[in-house]
Amino acid sequence: MPSPHLDQSIQSTMSDAPATATSIRNAFLSGERTAGSIIEEHLARIRQSEPAVDAFLTVTEEEALERARALDEKRSRGEEMGLLAGVPIAVKDIICTRGVRTTCASKILYNFVPPYDAHVVERLLAEDAVIIGKTNMDEFAMGSSTENSGFKITRNPWDTSRAPGGSSGGSAAAVAVGMAPLALGTDTGGSIRQPAALCGVVGLKPTYGRVSRYGVVAFASSLDQVGPITRTVEDSALLLQVIAAPDERDSTCTRREPDDYAAALAGPVKGLTFGLPREFFIEGGLDGEVAAALEEARREFERLGVRFVDVSLPHSGIDMEGGKLSSFAVACYYIICTAEASSNLARYDGVKYGHRSEGHADMIGMYSKTRGEGFGDEVKRRIMLGTYVLSSGYYDAYYLQAARVRRLIKEDFDRAFEEVDLLFGPTSPTPAFKIGEKTEDPLEMYLNDVFTIPCDLAGNCGISLPCGFTDGGLPIGMQLMATHWDEAALLRAGAAYQRETDWHLRVPDVPA
Numbered sequence: 001m002p003s004p005h006l007d008q009s010i011q012s013t014m015s016d017a018p019a020t021a022t023s024i025r026n027a028f029l030s031g032e033r034t035a036g037s038i039i040e041e042h043l044a045r046i047r048q049s050e051p052a053v054d055a056f057l058t059v060t061e062e063e064a065l066e067r068a069r070a071l072d073e074k075r076s077r078g079e080e081m082g083l084l085a086g087v088p089i090a091v092k093d094i095i096c097t098r099g100v101r102t103t104c105a106s107k108i109l110y111n112f113v114p115p116y117d118a119h120v121v122e123r124l125l126a127e128d129a130v131i132i133g134k135t136n137m138d139e140f141a142m143g144s145s146t147e148n149s150g151f152k153i154t155r156n157p158w159d160t161s162r163a164p165g166g167s168s169g170g171s172a173a174a175v176a177v178g179m180a181p182l183a184l185g186t187d188t189g190g191s192i193r194q195p196a197a198l199c200g201v202v203g204l205k206p207t208y209g210r211v212s213r214y215g216v217v218a219f220a221s222s223l224d225q226v227g228p229i230t231r232t233v234e235d236s237a238l239l240l241q242v243i244a245a246p247d248e249r250d251s252t253c254t255r256r257e258p259d260d261y262a263a264a265l266a267g268p269v270k271g272l273t274f275g276l277p278r279e280f281f282i283e284g285g286l287d288g289e290v291a292a293a294l295e296e297a298r299r300e301f302e303r304l305g306v307r308f309v310d311v312s313l314p315h316s317g318i319d320m321e322g323g324k325l326s327s328f329a330v331a332c333y334y335i336i337c338t339a340e341a342s343s344n345l346a347r348y349d350g351v352k353y354g355h356r357s358e359g360h361a362d363m364i365g366m367y368s369k370t371r372g373e374g375f376g377d378e379v380k381r382r383i384m385l386g387t388y389v390l391s392s393g394y395y396d397a398y399y400l401q402a403a404r405v406r407r408l409i410k411e412d413f414d415r416a417f418e419e420v421d422l423l424f425g426p427t428s429p430t431p432a433f434k435i436g437e438k439t440e441d442p443l444e445m446y447l448n449d450v451f452t453i454p455c456d457l458a459g460n461c462g463i464s465l466p467c468g469f470t471d472g473g474l475p476i477g478m479q480l481m482a483t484h485w486d487e488a489a490l491l492r493a494g495a496a497y498q499r500e501t502d503w504h505l506r507v508p509d510v511p512a
């Protein structure tokens with residue numbers, strides 16, 4: 001593959017990039033490989049790398065092997081096979097899997113075994129995928145580093161002293177290492193795109209309402225979306241095609257049929273216009289190496305015939321204040337998401353499911369002890385903030401005001417998309433940060449999402465693509481955003497970029 005970027009000395013191997021879902025499926029369908037051998041190979045990769053990375057909360061080894069046997073039989077009977085036939089997939093532990101523990105990385109759900117599958121899991125199984133395990137995450141998806149997991153810390157496979165990003169850090173790390181070619185994550189304020197950027201893989205947040213949340217544990221219901229984390233854009237299209245099916249059990253899920261995403265991949269980008277949001281490129285807002293990689297990616301798109309114009313998203317309000325990033329969008333997000341979380345998390349009370357504390361005097365004591373023991377610090381902080389912003393006397397000043405700001409942010413995006421086909425910018429202001437570096441200061445952690453949160457608030461779709469490495473060997477991601485329902489445009493542009501570059505083919509050398 002021709003590339004101007006191959007000269008960098010990076011601790012990685014390109015020769016044996018793990019197989020993509022598309023190639024695994026083809027090898028299985030042609031009879032070249034059995035599902036059993038495919039699953040065995042990925043389980044071996046998990047056994048080899050898990051001690052250093054800790055991407056999984058549960059590895060469903062037995063179930064996966066059993067299912068692989070059933071798929072091998074199905075194929076040998078000559079039955080028609082699904083779009084993900086024989087392909088292993090890792091599922092974020094916030095997505096319900098029947099009979100398999102689903103904890104949201106919270107001690108309060110340490111023993112919760114769902115009696116049903118989420119809609120997206122039903123879709124995976126209907127298309128003959130093999131679920132290989134449940135991935136680690138920030139507790140209830142609240143965080144940007146996976147350090148808020150109630151059980152363990154996932155490490156960035158490119159440098160195990162660093163965080164993989166979050167909250168879908170386990171899913172992104174698993175794909176980066178080749179433990180699975182596909183993973184599901186969820187994105188409320190950036191939790192698919194940011195860990196994808198920090199782990200050097202592709203993460204797509206679909207339009208709000210594109211994918212059913214039936215069976216996905218709710219964090220902030222006006223924002224949550226499920227989406228694919230993969231190594232290639234082609235695989236992202238494949239997985240999105242499978243999960244983006246209308247579902248009446250989620251009233252926010254659109255009835256419109258998804259586009260043909262595989263067909264979108266071949267489309268040209270020549271003649272498209274990309275907008276550069278001025279606020280995403282303010283002086284001092286970006287790490288120098290991230291800025292340089294983005295500039296190189298922009299040139300690559302220009303070579304492909306894309307025209308760039310400046311646009312503004314004024315109400316995202318990204319700014320530098322006293323040398324630090326600040327953002328209206330982040331402030332607005334932390335009012336809306338905490339308000340919704342405080343309501344959604346009221347159900348964990350020790351009565352219906354999950355952890356229940358012992359040794360309490362009365363019912364109120366049981367509730368408060370259960371919740372006190374079961375939730376981690378960040379979740380408690382969000383419940384308290386959310387309860388505060390919804391309380392009488394503060395509702396108008398905070399919640400209502402945030403809802404208005406959100407509308408203005410959405411209108412900025414709508415205006416921008418009247419002029420441009422896609423928006424182009426960074427996914428995260430910096431490459432992967434050190435484990436422990438931001439845990440002392442929650443605001444510092446929140447600001448990591450300045451570039452992803454506006455897109456969630458506006459409800460449109462976005463993708464993060466690998467676009468370079470730092471001198472120290474850490475991956476860098478770029479973000480493309482499209483208007484509502486135009487995931488096909490993201491995939492078309494991403495596929496065109498991946499045909500010209502090889503950043504996505506690099507694999508971390510994980511210490512054994």
Ligand code: GLN
Nearest residue numbers: 141142143188189190191
């Ligand atoms: N990091 C953001 C938060 O902590 C976003 C999380 C997410 O998208 N689930 O809320």
